[in-house]
Amino acid sequence: MEGSGEEFMKYRSPLVSRYASKEMAYNFSDRKKFTTWRRLWLYLAMAEKELGLSITDAQVSEMASHLEDIDFVMAAEEERKLRHDVMAHVHTFAHCCPAAAPIIHLGATSCYVGDNTVEELDRKVTEMAGFKKSYLVTGQTYSRKVDIDSLCVLASLGATVHKICTDIRLLANLKEIEEPFEKEQIGSSAMPYKRNPMRAERCCSLARHLMALVSDPLQTAAVQWLERTLDDSANRRISLPESFLTADIILSTLQNITEGLVVYPKVIERHIRHELPFMATENIIMAMVKAGGNRQDCHEKIRVLSQQAAAVVKQEGGDNDLLARVQADPYFTSILGQLDSILDPKTFIGRAPQQVTRFLSEEVRPVLEPYKSKMDVKIELEL
Known part of the structure; x- marks a missing residue:
């Protein structure tokens, strides 16, 4: 990478250096923070002027014209001397606004810029993330x-x-x-x-x-x-x-x-077919009872056959052959014609499809609707 390399001599948060979107990283940047402070001082002066304090149009205009041109070097030097970040930026803002200097931060505490800036960044970030808030930000609100x-x-x-x-x-x-x-x-440096x-x-x-x-x-x-x-x-x-x-x-x-x-639907299907005979044992018992069988006798038959099939899978590394064992046992003759329907995977999911559809229509889509115009964005990861 180009440059002197000095930027790599200090710890950088991976949240910003590796992962964060440009918009979110900017939202919590020093520039965003301190330009918001200056806007808050401008709004404070405008409100105080409207209430009758001795603040002139020239002072307000001067502040409005210097919202973005922050001397960060001067602000850092001021903070080293004053040990107070708000006053450091008051002095820095006053330096480029000599006419407005006497009334910058008038009647306010540090919380005025600190907490309201947190609220503003919070509001902006919740918009970007799709959350919704209704907090009212006023003068000396503490957050x-x-x-x-x-x-x-x-x-x-x-x-x-x-x-x-x-x-x-x-x-x-x-x-x-x-x-x-x-x-x-590359998925692994050792295992390609x-x-x-x-x-x-x-x-x-x-x-x-x-x-x-x-x-x-x-x-x-x-x-x-x-x-x-x-x-x-x-x-x-x-x-x-x-x-x-x-x-x-x-x-x-x-x-x-x-x-x-x-x-990969075929892999999913293979896994389902492999486990389905075990999952269907209760349904087989129910079908046998409906056909006139005894529940306890059927349970014992299924228990024995299931253990035999499990031994083939676990001890021999073979496939689950429970279904073949059921078909070969005369005890189950009365329900052999029903086995296809008994082992239909669709009968094991209950009302899940309807519940998902309802949840999407009643809960998800109404929340997403206000952000519809901003949702057509494809995400590409930087790293």
Whole structure:
């Protein structure tokens, strides 16, 4: 890679350097954060002017014209001297707005820019992720409760995705499905044949991190006694951005998996046929009783034959021959003509298809409808 290499001499969060979308990474960038501070100071001045404070149109215009041109070097130097990030940026903003300098941050506390910026980034990120919120952001709102609510929702998302992707990994191990696997992709440095489900593994790994992050605001809230303290400040700088960045990465990766998912119906059919005779034993018993048999006698017959078939599978490495044993036993003569229908795989899924259809129509599609215009996006992973 080009450059001096100095950028590789410090730790960089993999959430941003490897995985995050450009939009989400920007949303939690210094530029986004501090330009939002400046906009909040502008809105504060405009509101105070409207309420009758001695603030001029020239001061408001000067602030509006310098929202983006932040001298980050000066701001860093100011913070080193003042040990206060908000005042460092007040001084930096005042430097390029000399006329407005006396009224920047007038009547406000650090929470005004700090908490409302968190709310703004939260609102933006929930729009991108498809979540919906109804929190009202006003003047001195303090957002500890919002922090906890947001992270609890994301932790629940992490748990759900972890379950989904663990199932996809297990099914991939059975060779029933595969996540996208690109032409030159390497599954293992040692075993060239391997096609590891690295996307699902990434989702599982990051989901654990996301679930763990919810303890940060819970522990903070437990010891603050409703007082205005700053013992949450450093924690929030890490836990909030990382939560939303992680959730965004997980959702994007999961979308990438589903867009390129490969299903192998023949393998699935083989597995079903292999296990179905064992699964159908209760149905065979029911059919025998309906035909006049004794439930306990039939159960014993099936038990013996099932154990014999299981021994062939486990001890000899053979196929499941329970069905052949049932067909060969005169005891089951009365139901042999029904075996095809008894072993029809469709009879073992209950109302699952109708339940899925109903869930999609009543729960999923109404939630997705407001974002319909933004959903035609194909996800390509950077790494």
